[in-house]
Each structure stands twice: as structure tokens, then as C-alpha cells.
Amino acid sequence: MTASPQARSVPLAEPRTRAPRHRVRRRDWLTALLFLAPFMAVYLVLLVYPLFLGIWISFRDWDLMGGDYGWVGTLNYQDLWTDRNFWAAARNTLWFVALTVPSMTLIALLLALAVHGPGRIRAICRSVFFLSSVFSVTVVTLVWAMVLSPDRGLIAPVVQFLGGTPVNFLGSPTWAMPAIVVTTLWWGVGLPMALFLAALGSIPKELYEAAELDHASRWSVFWRITLPSIRHTLILVVVLQIVGQFQIFGQPFLMTQGGPANSTRTLVQYIYETSFRDWLVGYGAAMAMVLFVLMMLFSMLQLWLGRQGDDR
């Protein structure tokens, strides 16, 4: 079960090397059906069906109590076009993704390089950096809302000691989003770091030994050997990050409630409010579809860029 870079492509059907002595009998696929049935039942009823129901609802005037006021065509989607709150939420979400994905990837890679290797100290550091990602979003935001607090936080006294004036990060339209990004970095860096660690561990030792014989500097070893070897993981991390960070909801919802001046209201929060506060589920569903398509486009673009690099 070791992860080799070659195993990354999804194996679709397993190669049948041995002669097909026993051909597929009826009983066999009845057995297969029984093995598959529990998963498929839940999968179809609670994932595939809701997806299509969501598309259906997005073309209707539909309220939270299940009231269906009929087909409205693309009206919900047209409304999005002129809804300034929607554009603000989309802008905030993109801004958050643009800030978070590169910094998360970079920090995860740096931490992985730093804690990769033998020894007890490094092992403990690995645990520490991963530990913060097992907390729930509620606990993380509780902790960081306190840390960032201008009168009772951890950062303010340090700033004061250095002679500055404490900033009310979460109360400032400029600083609220970066503060949420920092919170997210602290919360989420464990998983990408672990992915990088797995990749670093599977680089053949011989490559480094050869480099040592050539008296290559650390810097060039990193650019010539390490980075090319973990390219696929790098792409995987970026794609997972983009898809994951587009879904941002809990952090701003709990830390700033979307404020100040709507500077941190994200798409998911707007979908949530539209549906559960304003009862406009049809409109919310249309937004959810836009978010879904947006996420797909970005991750496909990323995968495509990755493949371009392969051809060179």
C-alpha cells in the first residue's frame, strides 16, 4: 500500500492476467449486486438525486417550507446577474481563495521540508502542525477571535510592547479577510503538509546521493530534484485547496458574520442566508449551481495546466 507516483492515475479495470477460467456467471453478478447495493442505494438517493433535484429547484420559485410556486425558467439565474450582494459575495470568495491557496501551499511545503526526516523532535513538530486541523471550525474561530481581539487578544499586547497601536482586525474591512485567511492557514495546513510529507518520503534516495557526489548546493538540489519529484503532489494539493477553499463558510460566518460592511460575506454564507433567512430556496439553489460550476472550472483548469507541463 505504498503510494508510488505511478499509482496516481486511476486504475479503471484491473488487468486480468490469468486465463478467464471461470467466465462471468449469473450468480457472480448477483453477488456483486448484493455487495454494491448498500453503497449505491445511499449514493443514488442522497447524492445523485439531490444534485438533479437541486438543478430542478434552481429553475423554480421554491420556498423553504417546500412551497413550489412553479417554473420560472432562468429567472433565478438572471436575477443573479443584477444582484449586487451576489457579486460582492463572489468577489469576497475569490479574494479569499486567491489569498489562501498560494500561501497555504507554500507554507505546507515549507513545513513539510522542515519536519521531513528522522528524529523525535521532528516527529513531535509534525504532530503539532497536524494537530490544529482536527479541531472543529467552531473551536478554531473561537480561539482566533480571541487571539485577534484588540483588547484581550494575544497579538495586541505584542504590538503595544513594540510601540504600535493594536488593530481591531476583525472590525476592519481591510484586515478582516486577511485575518480569516491566517485563521484558515493555522487550521488547514496539516493535510497538505502530510501530502507533501508522503511525496517527499517516496523520492528515491539515490537521486540525493548522486547530487551529493556532484557537490550540488541545497538550493539547486531543491529546484532540480525535490520539486520536480513532487510535482504531481503539488498539483493535487493546489486542486484540493481550490475546491476546498471555495466552500469557505464557517470561519467568516462565526468570526465576522460576513461583516464589516459585507467585506467577508462569502458565497456559501449568502446561499445559506438566502435560503434559510429569506426562504428563497430556488434562488439559493441557482447560486449553489453557479458555485458548483465555478469550482469545477477552476479545478479542471488546474488539472489541464498540470498536464500541459507533462508534455514538455
Add this chain to the structure above:
Amino acid sequence: MTAARSGWALWGDRLLLAVTVLVAILWLLPVIWVVAMSLKPNAVLQQSTWGFIPMPFTLENYANLLQLATVPRWLVNSLIVAVGMTLLVLVVSSLAGYAFARLQFPFKRAIFVLMIAGLMIPEQAVFLPLHQMFASWGIHNTHAALMMPRVAVPIGVFLMMQFFRAVPRELEEAAELDHASRFTIFWRIMLPLSVPALTTLGLFTFIHAWNDFLWPLVSATDADMYTVTVGLASIQGNFAFTEGLGSVMASAVFASLPIVLLFLIFQRFIVAGVAMSAGK
């Protein structure tokens, strides 16, 4: 020349390690601070929140928490939901994973692709229609409603399939000669072998279930049915930070305790799981 080089390299390594340790301590500081606050009297916290050592020390915040009964109730809800979801995911994923790894059936490839496509459907695309479905069935505010939407996880099937494939065929063939049924082979031979994979998948599911936020937020509207994650969010607004800061911090620590313990005990399975999922 070479000796001098490696001497520098050694010092470089040590310096890097020292910086890493420093960063790790800073990383942990917010957690230590919150634990310290949870162990201080509220009156002291109203004066100052600074300090990482709980002096004066009190367990009052935790005692109040247990008397309040809501937080323990949420904790029990979270446990029921997380354990239930984990068991269901393990059963459903290992059965389907085995079918994809070892059984031949028509449209296998198409069904596999259909399943993998599910990886691309985010929660946000389906939570509104799911909410409508569950409302029309009248099952919101039940434990089942909190766990069911998370049971069919394609990545779980994928992990189990990968694992079963790596098991040597010879182990099954002996049993086949004895005319053991497929299910017997699965149950008696394959499942006992897959304990490491099941542990990893189970851990990830449990952590995910415990920290789930959006779905419990919309599905559980009755405060008695809150999970601890949603419950904590509700007191963050209510309790007002000034009133009982120590109590709020104590409830955060209390709510995180099970998951942190789980992490500390099973760390190596989590690392193995990341390596395994990286193989996709």
C-alpha cells in the same frame, strides 16, 4: 574541503531545526492559552486575559459546564452521530470496495466511473435539496438525519478497493476451493486483513463527522439535537464573551477533548491514510 562543507551543513540543519521548534511552539500557543483561560476564574479573566499559566487555578468552569447539561448532551449527540456514521461508512465502503476489487459484473467500468464522478459533487451543491427532501420525510432533528447524507463517500470505496487489490489472490483461492461463499471469504478472510485500512478510513470519517458544520446547522434546529460543533457556535453568540469567558473556553476544550485524544492515539494511521489517498 568536504569536511568543512558538511560541518556547515550540520550547523545549517541545527539552525533549521531550532527555527522549526520555535514555529511549532508559536503554533501551539493559542491552544495553550485557551486551556489556561478555561482553568482561570471568570473574575480574573475580566481583569486580564494575558498569561499561559492558569494561576489562580480553578475547575469551576468545567463544573458549571457539567451542571448546565446542554454541553454534555451535545457531546453525546456528536458521539452517536460520529460513531454511527463511521460504522455505516465502513460497512458500505468495504462491501462496494470488495466488489470493485475482486468481482466481475457487467458495466463494472461504467459503474466505477459513475461512483468516482461523485467525488466532484460538493456538499454545497446538494445541501438545499437534501434539506427539502428530509423536511418532506419529516426526519430533521434526528440522529439519522445528521449522519445519512455523509454515508456514501466515493473516496472510502476507492481506498478499500485499493487495499483489497493489494491482497494476494492465493489467500482467497484456497477458500474458493472449499466452496466458501463470496460473503464468507469477504467476512472471514478479507475484513480481518483490512483492519489498518478500516482504521484509517474510520478515523477520517469520525473526525469529519465530529467537525461537520453546515449540514447539522441546517438540519438540527432543536437545541437538544445540536452536535457539539453547532452547539458551541450557538453559545459563542449568547454567552457574551465578557460574562463567562472561562466557561466558553472550557466548553471549547471539553468539546475538543475526544477528537484530540483520538488523534494522539491513532496518529500513525492518519499519516498512513494521507499516503494512501495520495496514491489516487
